[in-house]
Amino acid sequence: xxxxxxxxxxxxxxxxxxxxxxxxxxxxxxxxxxxxxxxxxxxxxxxxxxxxxxxxxxxxxxxxxxxxxxxxxxxxxxxxxxxxxxxxxxxxxxxxxxxxxxxxxxxxxxxxxxxxxxxxxxxxxxxxxxxxxxxxxxxxxxxxxxxxxxxxxxxxxxxxxxxxxxxxxxxxxxxxxxxxxxxxxxxxxxxxxxxxxxxxxxxxxxxxxxxxxxxxxxxxxxxxxxxxxxxxxxxxxxxxxxxxxxxxxxxxxxxxxxxxxxxxxxxxxxxxxxxxxxxxxxxxxxxxxxxxxxxx
Ligand code: SF4
Numbered sequence: 001x002x003x004x005x006x007x008x009x010x011x012x013x014x015x016x017x018x019x020x021x022x023x024x025x026x027x028x029x030x031x032x033x034x035x036x037x038x039x040x041x042x043x044x045x046x047x048x049x050x051x052x053x054x055x056x057x058x059x060x061x062x063x064x065x066x067x068x069x070x071x072x073x074x075x076x077x078x079x080x081x082x083x084x085x086x087x088x089x090x091x092x093x094x095x096x097x098x099x100x101x102x103x104x105x106x107x108x109x110x111x112x113x114x115x116x117x118x119x120x121x122x123x124x125x126x127x128x129x130x131x132x133x134x135x136x137x138x139x140x141x142x143x144x145x146x147x148x149x150x151x152x153x154x155x156x157x158x159x160x161x162x163x164x165x166x167x168x169x170x171x172x173x174x175x176x177x178x179x180x181x182x183x184x185x186x187x188x189x190x191x192x193x194x195x196x197x198x199x200x201x202x203x204x205x206x207x208x209x210x211x212x213x214x215x216x217x218x219x220x221x222x223x224x225x226x227x228x229x230x231x232x233x234x235x236x237x238x239x240x241x242x243x244x245x246x247x248x249x250x251x252x253x254x255x256x257x258x259x260x261x262x263x264x265x266x267x268x269x270x271x272x273x274x275x276x277x278x279x280x281x282x283x284x285x286x287x288x289x290x291x292x293x294x295x296x
Contacts (some may be wrong), residue, residue: 006061011044013040025054027078030108035146052090058092061096065096079112102129112161129167130169132170188236189235248264250272260287
């Protein structure tokens with residue numbers, strides 16, 4: 001919707017829930033760019049955009065000021081920028097688009113750790129209300145194998161810091177990331193990490209291989225046997241069984257998922273587990289997505 005006046009540096013990614021947001025690139029690529037499963041920005045050389053470049057994009061969007069309610073800060077980790085620069089950009093957004101109700105961004109734990117709670121509070125006060133964080137797993141062995149550059153503790157501390165600053169969190173777990181070998185521990189430790197964080201939004205995606213399975217396996221440090229459909233669904237069962245959430249909107253409806261699940265956890269936990277059991281016991285009746293429907 002808002003793509004027209006801006007010359008984006010492609011490819012451009014945003015969460016599905018930001019489909020109608022003004023997407024503003026503060027950085028290009030991802031400053032980490034080393035996760036074994038992620039090809040989002042491997043073709044881009046990371047760089048921070050200058051304030052002048054960003055201000056020029058904001059100026060191009062001024063004619064749409066009355067329509068802009070939400071802004072998403074791209075690319076992979078806009079929060080790598082110094083707090084002062086982020087504040088200046090947020091102030092410019094608020095001055096130019098008075099009807100903004102929410103600004104959001106992808107975030108990685110190390111960028112949150114590099115800022116104080118007070119820094120994050122200031123960003124929150126300037127409108128940065130929601131962070132999308134791909135924690136992928138709560139299991140240290142899985143995180144190490146895929147070279148996430150984080151561990152259970154670093155992710156827990158970073159996300160609790162953002163929460164303390166008043167930000168909302170939308171976290172993502174990658175179903176199948178540890179393969180058959182680490183499926184159980186991946187499911188359980190991911191659930192325990194989510195329990196500690198209590199995110200407002202939780203979603204799961206299924207591991208996919210945009211450059212082929214061999215390419216992924218070369219980057220994976222350890223043995224990896226990919227899970228089949230039933231293995232992935234069983235892993236979801238282990239994950240959900242171990243969740244103890246007070247009020248998290250849960251979605252497992254990304255195109256990569258074979259079994260679509262939606263609910264509020266823990267309120268709908270029993271119902272979701274019932275659906276999973278049905279899929280495991282009677283897969284032909286469970287309405288699983290066929291491979292061609294997954295659009296990957
Ligand atoms: S930190 Fe995120 S964007 Fe960067 S390589 Fe890892 S998964 Fe991809």
